[in-house]
Amino acid sequence: MASGVLSTAVADHLALRARWRRLEIAFWVAAAASIFLLPGKHLILSEIAILALFALSLDLILGYAGIISLGHAAFFGFGAYAAGLLAKHGLIAEPLLALLAAGAAAALLGFATSFLVLRGSDLTRLMVTLGIALVLRELANKLGGLTGGADGLQGITMAPLLGRFSFDLAGRVAYVYSLGVLFVFFLVARRIVHSPFGLSLQAVKGNALRAAAIGIPVNVRLVAIYAIAAGYAGVAGALLTQTTAFCSLEVLSFERSADLLLVLIIGGTGYLYGGLLGAVGFKLMQDWIAAMTPQYWQFWIGLILVVIVLVGRDRFAAWARGVMALFPQRKP
């Protein structure tokens, strides 16, 4: 009897959290509107969408499972090269199918390497994830015959999306595609996070020992979310290759992983929109600063990082909650 009451209480709680807030709907409406209202900006918007998906994938393991990774670009790059090779050799011509295949490949890689990440302290995990990304980058460089090495993968021509829409020079099809993929995968992530599985992950993040003590299979959950996150990152990488018809060693670089952490710092972790908002903020900021000082923009990015951390992410979150409070949630 008691467990029945408890499970409905949990279900109600989850259902309440999973309800769409007005701000969320506004965000996606604005994103869709940008297709028509900002025709000259589709190139950078497409990049933002891809970065948002990539950041979302890191948020899944960082914000919800507490794994700090400095090498998440490994999965991004793996998906990117997979999609590039599939297109170049005509193995899967239709972009959407190739995208899913590349994502699955990246998820497999994530699964295979997840065991290395389970053990050890934060620093150990940092180093191991970084090491994996670096080894992968070296491999990509060495296997020049397959990957094109430092020149990048040449000769990628993309077949029309769904057989009908070819990628145009202005980037409109690319943006609609990226935004669509982002939205769909976001919905799936939202479902995962607001499920009992997602709840258990947060318990693990809070205190793994205690979570294990109440019967949550910690390692299994961690491996699962790590593989899922790797798959998401692979999809983002594949999107990049497909929308730009190009793939180089940069997709596996340390800078990509580091920039990603920066995106999540700006946007905040643990509420899914952190990656999305952070991607918008980061790209716009980077573009703006780079236009002002083409050589020294790194300085200002560094300064912003320092300031954000000193001021405290909690304070940003508190401000954000204060803003959200202005739009009261409807009570059930």
Place this chain on the structure above:
Amino acid sequence: MRSSHLRLATLAAGIVFSCASLAQIKIGLILPMTGPVASTGKQIDAAVKLYMSQHGSSVAGKTIEVILKDDGGVPDNTKRLAQELIVNDKVAFIAGFGITPAALAAAPLATQAKVPMIVMAAGTSIITERSPYIVRTSFTLAQSAVVMADWAAKNGIRKVATLVVDFAPGADSQSSFKEAFTKAGGQVIAELKVPVANPDFAPFLQRARDAAPDAIYVFVLSGQGATFAKQFAERGLDKSGIKLIGPGDFSDDDLLAGMGDAVLGAVTAHQYSAAHPSAANKAYVAAFKQMHNGLRPNFMSVGGYDGMHLIYEALKKTKGETDGDALVLAMRGMQWESPRGPISIDPATRDIVQNIYVRRIEKVGGELYNVEFATFEAVKDPVKEAAKNK
């Protein structure tokens, strides 16, 4: 009454303004201003500014505007920046391209948009084949490699160990050298590849030394040349009788002054030396140093300087017409006197044809310079030449 005057004035201003922008030609200059090859970007940017200060910013009745963008040496950025410049800024030319991957990334865009693409830095042979709109004013790695091989074979060097950075340009340079050298009767006894992000040359230099060659052929990233030279001396290789040869990338004028005496006597083959004894070059070096705080121009800078010359002359030929096909046609076969010597654009391949000089590092006026002592004239890209003759 006043408001209608205002409206009229605004309308007039609008017409004048739009006329002015109609008479404007934009050049998208994409360079690595940050990142590992930032020195390339800086040199080319400096040379472009110098050219425009000397030749004015209008050609054939139109004003020229250069839009500089930093791709950080990342080809993904290059591609996006090129796309934005073409679609949003409507540039008539895209130029720059500090490394081969950047040029390869932008090539399809040039073809799709029919925009001339002036390669001012990247050096791999295949680049010009990637788009019919690519014209190169920099160099090809093979030009220097083959000349170096010829000179070495004719000057008593029989056995060579090659030491190159492990990425495409390094492999290119090494294979061109090996092919030419073995054809001339020499022997490459060791082929060493150094990782790009390499902190320590010691094991590779040791290996090279252990092979006991007559000379070591070196290709390293221009930023690494100085470290390499130091470790070369530290290993006693300068005193061992083993000669140091290679393309002029490692004796880059930008860094040569700081390399120390260990590299004295090294022989390199390249298309440009700041010590080239022509009136045009002396004027160039002086003007460059004066405009840019005593910075010595290097081989990358002449790629930028000559690239601007190419653009200006092509526009003069087409009388300001910005049609891509017409411009490329105007560029083919163009010849002129560059600070580096006489150069021309091969009408068949759109690649640069230039003299390659063999130089020795010597002290001139207390500073190290590459002093030319032999000239191979009008060298075309050997890789494409060989393919033609097959």
Place this chain on the structure above:
Amino acid sequence: MLTILFDGVAYGMLLFVLACGLSVTLGLMNLINLAHGAFAMAGGYCAVVLVNRIGVPFYAALPLAFVLPALLGAVMERTLYRHLYARSHLDQVMFTIGLAFMAVAGVDYVMGSAQVFVNLPPALEGRFEVGGVGIGRYRLMIIVVCGALALALQSVLVLTRFGSRLRAAVDDPRTARGLGINVNLVFALTFAVGSGLAGLGGALGAEILGLDPHFPLKFMIYFLIVVAVGGTSSITGPFLASLVLGIGDVAGKYYVPEFGGFVIYTIMIVVLTWRPQGLFTRVAGR
């Protein structure tokens, strides 16, 4: 072969001096400081300016390359870093990466992006042969200086009162405070010394590793590898780890050059998988 061993030992010693400050800071203050390379860079540029521009003799410039970054470290610890001790590792990582970015861009602006070198005294150039083994003079000097430093550090840690206070604070800061040990002073001094050592390492390494504004980002990975493999609860751990990694890297590039770049990363992944706490850490009760 012995020459390669010699080279590897020199490289390893250099890595040790560069990285041990990071290791002690992590063990002591639980602080991941990714800006550690910036202090090394500071020491390197100090040496360059002192020797090349002001004309200070090389041997006199080395202690200054220790002292100046140490002072910088002390100041930064008291003003900025101490806010981070209680924060999460993610915050520390991001903060210190931000500092590193600022350092890189700042030095680029002030000193230019070209690689710089220290003008060495002629006695240190070139090499001599001992029984068929080529001994580079500069590398020999590095081995001597770094070896002496390692011995000095170990004796301070083991034989002095400060050393025992430091070890106590590393094992359990709360109890150490309870016993009246001025933990804040220990933190500040340790951070300063660690930064100073990094600076000295940077000055010594300029000749071999190449010094330019991107130094902190290029070499951060190597320092982190040393710390991760060597553990954080002693000096001997990082010392032995640096030697293993230095020799492994150099020998790997000589004997199996096709995989030269992989060796160091592979060693790290293997070690961390087998012993996640590092090779030489006692699993402390924290």
